[in-house]
Amino acid sequence: MNYVGWIIINGSIATDKFLDYANMIKEAAVKQGITTICLKNDDVITLLCPKKSVVSSVADNSKLPDFAFFIDKDIYLARQLEQLGVRVFNSSKAIEISDDKIYTYQMLEKYRLPIPKTIIAPKKYHAESLSSNYIQKIIDHLGFPLIVKEAFGSFGQQVHLIHDIKELTSTISLIEQRPFLFQTYIEESKGRDIRVQVIGNKAITAVERRNSQDFRANVTNGGKMLPFTINDEIENLAVTAVKAIGADFAGVDLLFGSNNEFLICEINANAHIRNLYECTGVNSADHMIAYMQKELSQ
Incomplete structure (x- = not known):
């Protein structure tokens, strides 16, 4: 069957990076006899009517x-397409969980998967800092340095390394009402992590990211990538993490x-794949299209 699919990107950030990702998916689809149309989310009209x-x-x-x-986080559009019977990769729920780091950690904790020790900040309605008693309890649990991470954000930009109480109270105030x-800060992983690309029940490729200038390993912050060999432990952990948020495919960081233990940092349901391809020679787009074709034929 010649399937026809929409590739959705966000109209407000339709940069070369996102267009390149869309083109990689489109080219992989052509090779496997699937027709695709690349659309910005503002090319689509959603009319709700009784x-x-x-x-x-x-x-x-x-x-x-x-x-x-x-290739977007427009959860409302994804959900509406699902309600009309369209199969969405990844699902609106998977996008929603992945986009919200608090929600992600809650799902990982639900399945007893290894994560850094984490405390969810209470909801605030004003920009002022939290009470001194609450802040002291955070320090007692986590010590310094510690990480403050906003629930929503990309490329490590909303992740803060905190060294003392002055930085902590200042950062909390700057975050204002955002969740x-x-x-806890994982010293052993300073400036380094592993990105594992999972599709279905398989981890197809991985890279180690290293950054000698920043505690964050993100390539956008100056990190470098090296091919990384996947073993059974890493594959099982990454695949289970993706299943925990209900995604079809994702990049798991x-x-x-300590003690050679791996901890799940984040799951990206919209992980870009160009850097992975250039580093490892594995084109995730081909595997994604093959997976989608199999799912659609069931």
Whole structure:
């Protein structure tokens, strides 16, 4: 069957990086006989109506796709397509969980998967800091240095390394009403982590990211990538993590803990794949299309 799919990117950040990701998926689809149309989310109209809800695109006002591949976090659009019977990769729920780091850690903890010691900050309605008693309890549990991480953010930009109480209270105030968490700092993983690309039940490739100038290993912060050999322990941990958030595929970031233990740092349901391809020679797009074709045929 010749499936037709939409590749959805965000219209407000349709940069070369996102367009390149979309093109990689489109080229992989062509090789496997699948037709795709790349659309910005603002190319799509979502009409909610008691008699008949409609999602239509500027490309074709009448026909819904067989599937949608989201390089975006527009949960509402993804959910509406699902309600109209379109198979969405990744699902709206998986995107929602992955986009929210607090939600992600809660799901990982639910399945008893290894994560750094984490405390969810209480919801605030004003920008002022938390009470001195609460802050002292955070220090008692985690010590210094510690990590303050906002629930929403990308490329490590909303992750803060905190060395003392002055930095802690200042950072909390700057975050204002946005949700965030406190986390123990994993010294063993300073400036380094592992990114594992999972598709279905298999980890298909991995890289080690190293950054000698920053505690964060992200390539966007100056980190470098090296191919990393996946063993059974890493594959089982990464695949289980992706299943815990209900994703079809994702990039799982693992920290190096003490006693050779790996800890799950984050799960990215919209992980870019160009750097992985250039570092390892593995084109994740080919594997993603093969996985989607198998899922659609069931």
